[in-house]
Amino acid sequence: MQQSTVNPNLTDDQSISFPQADGSEVPYSVFSSQEVYEREQDRLYRGPFWSFLGLACEIPNLHDFKSTFVGDTPVVVTRTADGFSCWVNRCAHRGAIVCREKHGNAASHTCVYHQWNYNSKGDLLGVPFRRGQKQGDVMLVGMPKRFDPKEHGLQVLRVAEYRGLLFGSFSADAPSIDDYIGPEMRPWIDRIFHKPVVYLGCTRQYSKSNWKLYFENVKDPYHASLLHLFHTTFNIFRVGMKARSIPDSRHGLHSLITVTKPEVDSDTAKAYQDQGIRSMNDGIQLQDPYLLGQIPEYEEMCTNQIQPIFPQLVVQQIHNTLTCRQLLPKGPGNFELVFHFFGYEDDTPEMRELRLLQANLVGPAGFISMEDTEVTELVQRGTVRDGDKHSYMAMAQDAPEQTNSNITESLIRRFWAGYQKAMGY
Amino acid sequence: MNKQLQLWIELSELQHRYVHTLDNDLLEQWPDFFVEDCRYEIVSKENADRNLPAPVVLCRNRRMLRDRITSLRHANIFEAHTYRHAVSGLVITEQSDDEITAVSSYIVINTGAAGESTVYQAGRYEDTIVKADGLWRYKAKRCVYDTSRVATLLATPI
Numbered sequence: 001m002q003q004s005t006v007n008p009n010l011t012d013d014q015s016i017s018f019p020q021a022d023g024s025e026v027p028y029s030v031f032s033s034q035e036v037y038e039r040e041q042d043r044l045y046r047g048p049f050w051s052f053l054g055l056a057c058e059i060p061n062l063h064d065f066k067s068t069f070v071g072d073t074p075v076v077v078t079r080t081a082d083g084f085s086c087w088v089n090r091c092a093h094r095g096a097i098v099c100r101e102k103h104g105n106a107a108s109h110t111c112v113y114h115q116w117n118y119n120s121k122g123d124l125l126g127v128p129f130r131r132g133q134k135q136g137d138v139m140l141v142g143m144p145k146r147f148d149p150k151e152h153g154l155q156v157l158r159v160a161e162y163r164g165l166l167f168g169s170f171s172a173d174a175p176s177i178d179d180y181i182g183p184e185m186r187p188w189i190d191r192i193f194h195k196p197v198v199y200l201g202c203t204r205q206y207s208k209s210n211w212k213l214y215f216e217n218v219k220d221p222y223h224a225s226l227l228h229l230f231h232t233t234f235n236i237f238r239v240g241m242k243a244r245s246i247p248d249s250r251h252g253l254h255s256l257i258t259v260t261k262p263e264v265d266s267d268t269a270k271a272y273q274d275q276g277i278r279s280m281n282d283g284i285q286l287q288d289p290y291l292l293g294q295i296p297e298y299e300e301m302c303t304n305q306i307q308p309i310f311p312q313l314v315v316q317q318i319h320n321t322l323t324c325r326q327l328l329p330k331g332p333g334n335f336e337l338v339f340h341f342f343g344y345e346d347d348t349p350e351m352r353e354l355r356l357l358q359a360n361l362v363g364p365a366g367f368i369s370m371e372d373t374e375v376t377e378l379v380q381r382g383t384v385r386d387g388d389k390h391s392y393m394a395m396a397q398d399a400p401e402q403t404n405s406n407i408t409e410s411l412i413r414r415f416w417a418g419y420q421k422a423m424g425y
Numbered sequence: 426m427n428k429q430l431q432l433w434i435e436l437s438e439l440q441h442r443y444v445h446t447l448d449n450d451l452l453e454q455w456p457d458f459f460v461e462d463c464r465y466e467i468v469s470k471e472n473a474d475r476n477l478p479a480p481v482v483l484c485r486n487r488r489m490l491r492d493r494i495t496s497l498r499h500a501n502i503f504e505a506h507t508y509r510h511a512v513s514g515l516v517i518t519e520q521s522d523d524e525i526t527a528v529s530s531y532i533v534i535n536t537g538a539a540g541e542s543t544v545y546q547a548g549r550y551e552d553t554i555v556k557a558d559g560l561w562r563y564k565a566k567r568c569v570y571d572t573s574r575v576a577t578l579l580a581t582p583i
Contacts, residue, residue, distance in 0.1 A: 102471070201477030203469060206574040233500035284499050287488035336574060341479035356478055357485065364575035365467070365481045371502045373577050 016425050017388070023416030024394055024409075029387025031210040031380060036423075037332040043423055044311055045071025048174045049253075050160060050167035052313030052326055053077045053086060055340055057164060057199045058103070063120055066103040069328050070168050070312070075157060076109070077166055078120045084161060086168040087122035087154035098154070122154035163193035165313070165324065181309060182248040188256050188307055191298060192317055200341040200355070205364040207373040209380035211327055211335040212419075217372050218308045218325075219411035221245055221257050222395050227375060230367040234286055241303070243406040251421070252414030253310035258302045259406065291357045294319040295350075310418075318368070320351065321358035333380060337373070339363045429517075436527055436554060437515055439561045444510035444531075447582060452497065455582060456490035459563045460555060463487055467568045467583055470548070481579055493582065503580040508545070509534045510583075524564070525554045531568070533583060535576075546572045546583060 016036060019025040030036050045051060051070040054077060058066055065078035067089060074089040076099045091098050091111040098111045098118065108125060110117045117126040127149065132142035157168040160177035167177055174180065181189060207214070217223070221243065225231055241259050248254040286292070294303065297320065305317040314325040326338040339362065343355050362369045383389075396408035403410075419425075439458070446454045459465065467482040484490050497503075515529040528551055535545035548570035555564045568583040 103475075199477065201469075201472035201475065201479030203479060203481050204471075204574045205578070206576055208577065227502065229502065230496055230500040233496070284495060286492045286495070288486060288492060291489075339479075353485075356480060356483055359480050360483060360489075363481055364577075365579035367496050367501065370578040370580060374503055377577060 015387075016423075018416070018420050018425055019390055021417065021420070022397075023413035023418075023420065024397060025390040025392055026416050027388055027390045028383035031213060031383050032332050033387065034332055037329070039423060040329070041071045041073075045073065046170045047422065048169070048171045049311055049422075050169050050174055050177060050180050050309075051311060052309065052324065053159075053166040053168045054326070055164055055197065055199055055324060055342060056084070056161060056166055057197050057342065058340070059084075060199075061105060063107045064103070064105050065099065065101075065109075065120070067099055067101065068326070070157065070170065072329055072331070075168060077159065077168065078106075080120050084159045084166055085121045086157040086159045086166075087118075088157070090155070091116055092124060092152040092154060093127075118154055122156050124149040124152045124154075163189060164197055165189070165193065179250075182250050182254065184246055184248045185254050185256060185307065185309065188258075188305060189309075189315060192305070192315055192322065196345040197322075197342045198345050198347075200343055202341065203339045203359075203363045205337045205339070205373060206330075207335055207337065207376055208333060209335065209373070209376035210332055211329040213376035213379050214327055214335060214337065214372070215308060215311075215415060216412050217376060218306050218314050219255050219257070219415055220409065221259075221406040221411075222409060223375075224259075224406065227371050228368045233284055234289070234292070241406070243404055245405060245408050245411050246403050247411055247414040251310075252418040253422070255308055255411040255414065257304065257306045257406075257411070258300075259304040260300055260302045291354075291360055292319070293354070295354060297351075310415075316362065318361055319358050320354050321362055322355065323362060432520075432525070433515065433517060435561060436517065436525065439554070440512055440515060440529065440550075443563075444512060448508050448510055450507075452494045452581070455494065456487050459487050459490060459566070460557050461487045463490075463563060464565045464567075465490060465563075465582075466566070467570065467579070469573050470569050470571050471573050473569045481575065482582070490582075497580055501580060503578055504538050506538070506581070507536045508581055509536075509542075512550075523555060527552045527554060531583070543576070544572070545576060546570050548572070548583070 016027060016029060018027060053068055054066055059079045062079055062081065065076050067076050069075060074097060075086055076089050077084060077086040089097050089099050093114055093116045096111050096113045099109050108117055108119050115128050116124065119125055127143060129142045133140045157170055160167045162177045162181060241262060244256060244258040246256045303319060307315040312327050316323045316325060322342050324340045326340060328336045330336055341359060343352055361367050364370065393409040393412050396402055396405055396410055400410060443458050463486060465484040466480050468480045472479055511532045513530050515527060517525060517527045519526040528549055531548055531550055532544060533546045534542050536542045548568055551567040551569060552563055553565035554561050
C-alpha cells in the first residue's frame with residue numbers, strides 16, 4: 001500500500017506533541033483523536049508491520065476461511081492449495097462485503113449483490129452477463145470488450161506464517177516474518193509453539209477505550225499485583241518471583257514479560273503487608289484451588305508469559321491456559337479483544353480440562369484479567385478533555401538496562417518511543 | 426392439576442428464584458441452587474455451534490461457584506452494576522424419574538454506574554435439574570449467549 005494516500009489533513013499534524021523522546025510522557029489526545037486514528041490506520045496497519053490474523057489451526061482444511069480485520073479493514077484469510085491467502089473483504093465491483101460468514105469452507109466466494117465470483121486467492125472468476133445476453137434478435141451488450149477480469153480481483157495482502165501463527169501485511173516493505181518478530185521474541189514464541197496446537201474456541205470482549213491503552217496494559221508488569229487483587233487476596237503472586245521485561249531491539253514495539261516461580265516457594269505475605277498494599281486478606285481462601293495449579297510442561301516453570309507482537313497479537317501463557325489475544329481497533333474510543341484459546345494436539349484429558357478450567361483466570365470474566373478493560377475505560381473517560389496534557393511513566397527510568405524487574409514501565413516507554421517514530425510524531 | 430403442568434410450574438418457580446438472587450445482590454445464595462457435584466458454564470453461541478469448548482466461566486463443582494462469589498466480593502474490581510434477568514420460553518426437553526433437562530431463553534439488562542440500562546446479554550439456558558433432599562436443584566447449567574461480544578467484562582454470574 002502506497003504511503004502517499006495520507007489524508008491531507010494529516011500531513012501537517014501539529015496537534016500531537018510528545019514532550020519526551022523516550023516515551024515517558026504521552027499526550028492524552030492520542031487516545032481519542034480521530035485524526036490520530038486515521039493516521040494509525042495508514043501508517044501502522046498499512047505500514048511495514050505484520051498484523052496477526054489468526055491461528056493456522058483455526059482453518060485446518062483446504063478452503064477453510066475466517067473473516068477478521070487488519071486494523072479496521074475487513075479481510076478474509078483462507079487456506080489454499082499452496083499455503084494461505086488473505087484479501088480485503090470488499091467486492092471489486094461496488095465495494096460490498098463479499099464473505100458474510102465469520103468462518104466456513106468455500107472454494108470460491110460470491111458477492112450477493114451482483115454475484116461476482118472469486119476464487120480463494122481473490123482472483124475474479126465470473127461476472128454475470130459479462131458477454132451480454134441475446135434477447136430475440138437483439139444482442140444486449142455486457143461488459144466492455146476491454147474488460148479484463150485479471151485486473152479486477154480482490155485486493156490481496158501478503159501473508160506470512162510463523163509456527164502456526166498467521167500474519168498479514170499491506171506493505172511490500174514489511175521485513176520477513178522471522179526478522180519482524182526478531183531474535184529477542186522468537187525463542188519465546190517457539191517455546192509456546194514447539195509442537196502442533198489445536199483450536200479450542202474464542203471469547204470476545206468489547207471495550208469502550210482506545211486500543212493503545214490495552215497495549216500499554218500488556219507491557220505493564222507494575223500493575224499486575226496492584227490492580228489484580230486476586231493474586232494477593234489468595235496469596236498467589238509472590239514478591240520473590242523471578243521476572244523478565246524485555247523489549248525487541250528492532251523498534252521496541254514487541255515485548256515479553258515473564259514471571260517464574262522461585263525454586264523455594266516461600267510465603268511472602270509479609271512483604272505485601274510491609275508495603276501497605278491493599279488486600280492481603282488473611283483467612284480468605286479458595287474452596288477449590290485446583291485451577292491455580294500448574295502442570296509443568298516447559299523447561300522453565302513460568303507462571304505467566306505475556307508477549308505482545310505489534311500491533312494485533314498478544315501471546316499469553318498463564319499457568320496452563322494458552323491464548324493468542326487479537327486486538328482490533330474499532331474507532332478511537334473502542335476496541336475488540338478476541339481471546340483465541342488453544343491447546344496441544346497431544347494434551348491428556350486431564351491437561352485439556354485444566355486448560356479450560358484456567359480459562360476462568362483470563363478473558364472477560366477472568367479472575368486475574370477482568371480489571372484490565374475496567375481500567376482502560378477509566379483512562380479513556382479521564383482523558384476525554386485536555387488532550388495536550390500527558391501521562392507520566394517513569395518507573396525504573398534510571399535503570400534502562402534492567403530487564404529482570406516487574407516494577408518497571410520501561411516496556412511502555414519503549415513502545416511509545418517506537419510508536420512516535422512509526423507515526424512521525 | 427396435570428402432572429406435567431405441575432412440574433413446569435415447579436421448574437419455572439426454581440428459575441425465577443434463581444434469577445432473583447442474581448438480580449437482588451443475594452449472590453451468596455446463588456451456589457445453593459446447585460448440587461455439590463455440578464457443572465456451570467457460560468459459553469458463546471459461536472463456540473457452542475462449532476463444538477468448541479472455550480468458556481467464559483467454567484465451574485465443575487459447587488465449591489468453584491462459591492469461589493467465584495468470594496473473588497467478586499473480596500478481590501475483583503469492577504463497576505457497580507445491577508442485572509435484571511427476563512426469562513421466557515421454558516421447555517422441558519427430556520425427563521426421567523430422577524433427572525430433567527430443560528431449555529429457556531434469557532435477557533440480561535445491565536445498569537451501570539452512569540445509570541444507563543443496556544441489553545448486556547441474550548442467550549439460552551440449558552439446564553439439567555435433579556431433586557435433592559426434596560428440592561429441585563441444578564446439576565448442570567449452561568448459559569449459551571448470543572451476544573458474542575462481552576461488553577467490558579463479566580463479573581456477576583448469568
